[in-house]
Amino acid sequence: MELKRLDDYRWQVGPFGAMRVPGIVYGGAGMLDPSGQGEALQQVANVATLPGIVKAALAMPDMHWGYGFPIGGVAAFDWQNGVVSPGGVGYDINCGVRLAATDLHRDDAGHRARDLVDGLYGGIPCGVGSTGALKLSKQELKKVLTRGSRWALERGFGREDDINRTEDSGCLSGADPGVLSERAMGRGINQLGTLGSGNHFLEVGVVDKIYHEQAAHAFGLFEGQITVMIHSGSRGLGYQVCDDFLAFMTRHVKSLGIDLPDRQLACARIQSDEGRRYLSAMACAANYAYANRQLMLHHCRDIFEQVLHISPGALNMRLVVDVCHNIAKKEKHVVDGQPRWVCVHRKGATRAFGPGHPALSDDYKAVGQPILIPGDMGTASYVLAGTQKAMEETFGSTCHGAGRVLSRTAAKKKSRGRSIGRELEDKGILVRWTGRFTMAEEMPEAYKDVSEVVAVVHGAGISKKVARLRPMAVVKG
């Protein structure tokens, strides 16, 4: 596919054929050169054909081949005339990351990493189909779906300041459990507070470098500080919501006369009963995910206090931020010089609102929202801050991680005869996992270099580097 280089960090795709807008891809050299990613580029071009898309179909530097939308894709649709696509959100609705800071220094707790990782592995259910200690009644589940993190707080699973540091204050509006299928409800009953499997993880890390003192101070981060990062989503309930609505919309979209290049892009007009029902169901799943990560954070606090025999005050495990990276949201952005309400789809992309944005909590208004970019389990993760340039170029969005570079099959082949767990332990990173192939599929070489991905978004100005975290102990599903 022909690409036109726009500047050091951006390439343009089209428009050609049925594309209504061009595609804009962020990238760099080597593994981040988009010209070698034909399938993902085709997906960018496909997204650009959807009705009501404005400005451009975007892809972040962690872009890779997904289904329907590319992973790392961002697209905004006019709120009045555009569409919403469940495939543009993904199966794991509100898959996201949260970071908690502590008052502990590496020198205080680094030597207890083995006890901590064993405590976390034993205390937080993880792995395929894992179920939690909580079994909700249907009535209680409905409260989770409509109240999100607030539900967890009301049940004693959190602190008040957890709420305003969570995107959307941990609750998307418009959630109506009445639109969920029995299957979706059934899958949500017993998975709250569980990590799941695949690339989901729980990581104890250390802040090893500060790039931006003012922002780091605002986020409460300092060098040598022990942190906890949690990556998980809406579990089986979210998958079922996406599955149900995709099956419905593949039929519905034919009645709209929309010719799709890929059935996975099935969609509905935002201003239709079908579109509103999906957004309502998506909000339920998003709220489940917020409550899920909130519960796990609460359990992390307990486990740290028990293992280290310290008080909640001495630990002071506080949420820095919780961000989602699989979502569709109503947001106001400037398009062609005019403010306009759009439905921003971020599939494997993170919100990156700049300084002063009204959606940010007061603590972060001066520096922009904190953004979490987890890398692979052997390298590093980054904390970034949102920028005004992201508001202008990417609908306030940036990358979401390192992005896969090896298929699962290729990763297994590459790991043959090696002990990935031992290799990581030799680097000082303790890992506990449940899945038979988790370590092979999630080995560091399976991912792009997160530092290079972050260098692109920093260089392009759509977010700025604040801090780097090094993993000490990791729990994988």
Place this chain on the structure above:
Amino acid sequence: MTSGYRLLDHTADFGLEITAENPAALFSQAARALFDLICGPLSADGGRRHRVEIAGTDWSDLLVNWLRELLYFWGGQQQLICNVAIDAIGPTRLQATVTTVDYDPRRHEISNEIKAVTYHQADVVCAPGGWLARVVLDV
């Protein structure tokens, strides 16, 4: 055409290519491929039988809906498929008998968590010498 399946290279997920002599064998192979990926072959001894009816708008839609229904046995009910028998099949409708066993972590090792069956590049074609299907599974 030989009846079987192979994994296609896909960066984040699993792609499957399935071949068979006729649609019934094709859909049966697709089911086998899905549960081979999840847990490998299982004995049907003591299994429960379920009658399943699936509709689709065409062959590809029918295949995706068939695999979605089978995956729900696992994702939604913690049951593993040990056998399927296609009782009747046409381009928009399928009837089958599915045999399942309850998941028991002491006896069953789960190899891959398949989250969903996608429509991305889903295709069923009558090729020279047999039938061919492609489908991408979300992992």
